[in-house]
Amino acid sequence: MRSLLLALVSTLLVACTTAQAKPTNEGASTAPPEPKQPAISHLESSTPTRILFVGNSYFYYNDSLHNHVRRMTIAAGIAENDDLIFKSATIGGAALRDHAIDHLLDAQNLRVDAPFQIVIMQGGSAEPLSTTGRARFTATAAAYAAKARASGVQPMLYMTPAYVPPHQRYRPDMINDIASLYVETGNAVDALVIPVGLAFAEAYRRRPDIELHKSFDGSHPSMLGTYLAAATTFASVYSVSPVGNSYDYFGVVGTEDARFLQDVAHDTVTAFYGRDSQR
Template sequence: MVEEHLEDYDGGASVKSATIGGARLKHHDVERLIMPKAISSIKKFDLVILQGGSSEPLTQENRKEFSYYATKHIESIKANNSKAALYMTHAYVKPHKDFEENQIRVIEEIYTKVGKENNVLVIPVGLAFDIAYQEFPDIKLHQDDGTHPNLKGTYLAACTVFASIYGISPIGLKYNYYGAIDEEDKILLQEIADKATSMYLKKNYLPIQ
């Protein structure tokens, strides 16, 4: 997607992810990871996107911990002269044991709160999933475990990240996971991502800084 938008963009050399299965923000040593050449040849990251664990927004204790570590990591990122953003997670769906109706509202509230307190962009992936399920009840964006995204969910998330970071609509992008997403689904998912980012960022827009 980004290669369509930026002619000279080299994703392989410009992007790095640091993930730990089942982890929370507190498990990541962000201050070390963003040091020059700590995890790649990259000397300084332009943007660091923080994603909390799926369960972090769901209890008062977890939310307090999430807020603390998100703020701590954002301060480290800004001290490194990099920019920070928060990736709002999607809610659980059935049959996950922690599924609850309207769970996304709690997730939205804590991510928005922490984003505003730290003056960073919030990427509304969770809201994009919610809009999709509300408007298209038969759509499936999760794997059978009710927590991890399937291919369509991953594509929707990617469109939402793209739209949020660059401030432009993803509608019309050609990228389709090398043919894995058919044209009808591609258009639908791009439209949902556009709607989610337009609605959320209109109310809660904080530019990347």
């Protein structure tokens, strides 16, 4: 199973790179470019307790991503309830540049006494699909990452999932555009990338019938999609496997689905970062 996922991640990252490269000479024979790999595989802080999520409706659907990550962290025994401060700042339909990052990075503006340790930043779902959107996202991520570090906060980037039918802009290879943008930007700004988009792709590969998106738009996450995103975020932040985590959103996520999504999150994260695969 792990070898199949490694092949998927490698194929996606190769495609992400080659999709951006255009031959300068039609008749020339050139070696394929090296696939882009994430340069950052671990956070500086192994057990952050103060995390800021900055994104849009992909975060706030289904009782908000930050709540699920927080509960998984408690269930894993990493920290107690009173020790965790997770805040979420979201704007529906927002691109990354729409957020007032200076205001948000000042923790006291969100009634938090101590500075945040991590900021998880999510771009708009359509930003990877155009040259203009990609350039704006990269420029904004670079500026916001610099501001975060100046405030003592480590930046992270949240790779969004691709659209699925019935979304009008659905394309089977959309994940290539997303992954390439986030990996290249993460490497450029020294930010850890959370491979949620790759986890969705892997879950659909293993179980094509699973519904990780809302059926009415093919864009927003379903409850299972948010659970997978939370498990992937949890594993990325803490370098701890989500497999066996008891959190199931108070019985809403079934045992079989929870274990399947935990497995996908674990396998995706370990393959993406090249981490130890021990569960």
